[in-house]
Amino acid sequence: MKIDLSKTFVFCAVCFVSGGLANTVTASQGIAAEPPMTAEEKAEKAHRRGCKIKICNAFINKKMSGSDISCDVTKTWRKSRIEAKYLKNKVSWPWGKARCDVSINMKHDELVKAAAEAAYETALPKQAVSCDLFQQSGDGKYKMSFSVMPKVKWKDGKAVEVALNMSDIEGSALAKGGLWTISKFNSLFGTTDSSIMEKINEWIVNDCNEVKSELPK
Numbered sequence: 001m002k003i004d005l006s007k008t009f010v011f012c013a014v015c016f017v018s019g020g021l022a023n024t025v026t027a028s029q030g031i032a033a034e035p036p037m038t039a040e041e042k043a044e045k046a047h048r049r050g051c052k053i054k055i056c057n058a059f060i061n062k063k064m065s066g067s068d069i070s071c072d073v074t075k076t077w078r079k080s081r082i083e084a085k086y087l088k089n090k091v092s093w094p095w096g097k098a099r100c101d102v103s104i105n106m107k108h109d110e111l112v113k114a115a116a117e118a119a120y121e122t123a124l125p126k127q128a129v130s131c132d133l134f135q136q137s138g139d140g141k142y143k144m145s146f147s148v149m150p151k152v153k154w155k156d157g158k159a160v161e162v163a164l165n166m167s168d169i170e171g172s173a174l175a176k177g178g179l180w181t182i183s184k185f186n187s188l189f190g191t192t193d194s195s196i197m198e199k200i201n202e203w204i205v206n207d208c209n210e211v212k213s214e215l216p217k
Helices: 005-014 039-061 079-086 108-116 173-180 194-210
Strands: 069-077 098-106 119-123 127-134 141-148 151-155 158-163 166-171
Touching: 039 069, 039 108, 039 194, 069 079, 098 108, 108 119, 108 151, 158 194
Parallel strands: none
Antiparallel strands: 069 098, 098 127, 119 151, 127 141, 141 166, 151 158
């Protein structure tokens, strides 16, 4: 069975502002316990926190007044996390760690409507993503970049349908080939991915609860 690494990798990129699951995940959750976060990973998570607070403020407080969200965030995934969490240990990730940067731009009032209305659809502007895929030896890396224009359908504050609408794919031949030729790229456009939808809903509950005490009153 072919595993669509392209969709899996974009799934990672779309979910940047989330700090991920807990730093140590038990085997009962399907992922072996991991070593503590590195200083680099801690710094990335701390930097994402401000962006997370802005997004969660719209979802939790549901006040129409508020600044639009614009922030640049970075996320690094370990090879072990990619294989266990995202690839479900069904295929080996051909690189080492992956680090991506994304420029997030969202309308505050759009997020409030998504959280507050019985049914709503958000269409985000183009979000630019750039990634480094490190060789397992750590001696080199491959570059990859693309854009997404996500559309999300909401019902009672929960995502029920997601389409990524990807474009502008660039990168070194090896990285681009490894990610995108496993399945036909055209099949990704307009695709609804339940795993992304589940991650969005998980993020709203878990990650917003983490910063709830820091949200404006």
